[in-house]
Amino acid sequence: MSDNAQLTFAAHTLGCKVNQCDTEALLAKLTDAGMAMREFKQPADVYIINTCTVTHTGDKKSLQMIRRARRQNQSAFVAVCGCMPRGQADSASKIAASGADFTFDTRKPEVLLAKLEEFYPGLISRNKDICKTHESPAINVRTRAFIKIQDGCNRFCTYCIVPYVRGPVVSRPLADIADEAARHISRGVKEIMITGIQVAAYGYDTDSKSVSTAGEATALPSLIKHISGLSPARLRLSSIDPWAVDDAFLDAIRNSPTLCDHFHLSLQSGNDATLARMNRRYTTADYAVAASKLKNIRPNMALTTDIIVGFPGESDEDFSQSLQFANEIGFARIHVFEYSPRAGTPAAEMPCQVPSHVKTARGKEMRALANSLEQRFLQSQVGKVVPVLFETKTHESSNPSAPEIWQGHTTNYCLVNAQGTSLSNTEKYVQITGIKDDGLTGVLQ
Numbered sequence: 001m002s003d004n005a006q007l008t009f010a011a012h013t014l015g016c017k018v019n020q021c022d023t024e025a026l027l028a029k030l031t032d033a034g035m036a037m038r039e040f041k042q043p044a045d046v047y048i049i050n051t052c053t054v055t056h057t058g059d060k061k062s063l064q065m066i067r068r069a070r071r072q073n074q075s076a077f078v079a080v081c082g083c084m085p086r087g088q089a090d091s092a093s094k095i096a097a098s099g100a101d102f103t104f105d106t107r108k109p110e111v112l113l114a115k116l117e118e119f120y121p122g123l124i125s126r127n128k129d130i131c132k133t134h135e136s137p138a139i140n141v142r143t144r145a146f147i148k149i150q151d152g153c154n155r156f157c158t159y160c161i162v163p164y165v166r167g168p169v170v171s172r173p174l175a176d177i178a179d180e181a182a183r184h185i186s187r188g189v190k191e192i193m194i195t196g197i198q199v200a201a202y203g204y205d206t207d208s209k210s211v212s213t214a215g216e217a218t219a220l221p222s223l224i225k226h227i228s229g230l231s232p233a234r235l236r237l238s239s240i241d242p243w244a245v246d247d248a249f250l251d252a253i254r255n256s257p258t259l260c261d262h263f264h265l266s267l268q269s270g271n272d273a274t275l276a277r278m279n280r281r282y283t284t285a286d287y288a289v290a291a292s293k294l295k296n297i298r299p300n301m302a303l304t305t306d307i308i309v310g311f312p313g314e315s316d317e318d319f320s321q322s323l324q325f326a327n328e329i330g331f332a333r334i335h336v337f338e339y340s341p342r343a344g345t346p347a348a349e350m351p352c353q354v355p356s357h358v359k360t361a362r363g364k365e366m367r368a369l370a371n372s373l374e375q376r377f378l379q380s381q382v383g384k385v386v387p388v389l390f391e392t393k394t395h396e397s398s399n400p401s402a403p404e405i406w407q408g409h410t411t412n413y414c415l416v417n418a419q420g421t422s423l424s425n426t427e428k429y430v431q432i433t434g435i436k437d438d439g440l441t442g443v444l445q
Helices: 017-032 056-072 091-097 109-119 123-133 162-166 174-186 219-228 247-254 272-278 284-297 316-329 356-381
Strands: 008-013 046-051 077-082 144-151 191-196 234-237 262-264 302-309 333-338 385-395 404-410 415-420 427-436 439-444
Touching (some): 008 017, 008 056, 017 191, 056 077, 056 091, 144 174, 191 219, 247 284
Parallel strands (some): 262 302, 415 439
């Protein structure tokens, strides 16, 4: 590229919502430095792949995206961040062999900028002037915004590599979170999603008063109350743990007019012996109580979860109990994972590893239950009148007089299709009339 050209970059994110938040913060830094953002499928000078290493599948997809970036532009600078570089012992060599030029910590964008200054001498420093004559795509104009409130995890579940690659809990100051939320709201964002590696542990590292004398966590409930007071149209939580559902948390839910009735309550197994080997620190009875308390407050809530099948030592009877417990709880959606051993975690060295074909069969059976439960939950929504926050237009008829079809989500995170006009980023009441694929259809009221 010429010395006077504007540097272009493209990014691809794998894995969790925390990775999405990290990528967005990085993209903002790069655009502030005068670089122009492109879609990942387009030619670019710099490609960034934010990786996931929670499972073998995450590693595989991450490497595929690195190779894809290199194929798209042999002379591009390919940078890799996220969890994979800090994961398995051979990750660095696999990343390099796939075509990456550089690995860095996503949370330290200045390291990438310094490296780009070396790769393109003098160009980064000149880009701020160059970009004044170039139009760069906007990043933050959207319906939903993610806010990361903490990073890291101290729980050390026996199967999980995250504490090793992300480190201990680090919480953001409440004032910083509130300022970010206020900026999003002022830009027209209608829904704030609170996320983190372990959201329920927010404040444990910074505030000795974040745990009450009754042993209840108070930092997260305080944050919910504070952000609710800023009056976003909607406030949504990402995954939380059963032990977080205490009196203070329930009180925050009860008194928040904007907190959505969708709770992703992490389960992992419906069998107590398996939960103990996982070091999850709760029982199925504890989980059932937490789910019941949430439902008492929000009767139409969607309860979603993650379940691992084929964990070391999981017998046929253990799996049957897990299947039965999931059915009894009646989840709206289940994300099913076959256990994937990660080197360096205790579970990888446990005896009685479950054969792959057994894990595959159990995964298929659990997913069949998940699909059945999801359809049951969707059917329970038919006939109700609910608020839908519309986001995208999915169909535009060739007939100018035909109404457009718009897509959005209910507060309990059901996808809804409805006819209307210019519904982008607006919330409307909709009567649910039926089920379509994995979502709902409705009519504006």
